[in-house]
Amino acid sequence: MGTQDDHGNELIPRPELIPDALRAALAVVAPGRLDEMQAMKDEAFAKAVEWRSLRPVQSWVPIWAKEIEIARRPDLSVRYARAERDLEHEDPTIAGEALRELSAVLEEALKAVRE
Numbered sequence: 001m002g003t004q005d006d007h008g009n010e011l012i013p014r015p016e017l018i019p020d021a022l023r024a025a026l027a028v029v030a031p032g033r034l035d036e037m038q039a040m041k042d043e044a045f046a047k048a049v050e051w052r053s054l055r056p057v058q059s060w061v062p063i064w065a066k067e068i069e070i071a072r073r074p075d076l077s078v079r080y081a082r083a084e085r086d087l088e089h090e091d092p093t094i095a096g097e098a099l100r101e102l103s104a105v106l107e108e109a110l111k112a113v114r115e
Contacts, residue, residue, distance in 0.1 A: 011072045014113065015065070022064045029071040037064055065113040070105065080105045 015025035019041065026037055040060060047056035070076045079101060086098035 009074050011074070014072070015068060017061050017065055017113065019061070022061070022068060025068045025072065026064065029068060033067070040064070062110065062113060066106065066109045069109040069113050073109075076105055076109055 012025055012028050015021040023034070023037065026033060040063070044056040044060040048054055070080050083098045083101040083105060086094050087102065089095045089098065
């Protein structure tokens with residue numbers, strides 16, 4: 001696994017941005033999503049062959065790095081779960097705030113894995 005951050009309460013260190021490290025991290029923080037990860041990886045590799053491009057594989061890595069970043073950091077996972085729940089709120093103001101919060105969490109997670 002990779003680097004330590006200054007967030008303090010991570011469940012695990014941030015993994016390296018390579019498939020085996022991402023899989024190992026996901027097995028710890030969200031083992032129920034391993035099949036989903038593998039299916040997306042298989043699809044990315046199939047598209048890479050079909051398109052004769054590494055772009056699908058290169059896209060798969062940050063998608064899962066972001067998902068793991070959220071799962072390994074309780075501060076982000078709580079915000080994400082709350083925002084996801086409130087997306088369906090009957091009050092459009094609350095649903096709109098939830099959408100903005102969800103976007104902010106995703107942006108923060110993606111920024112963290114790109115550091």
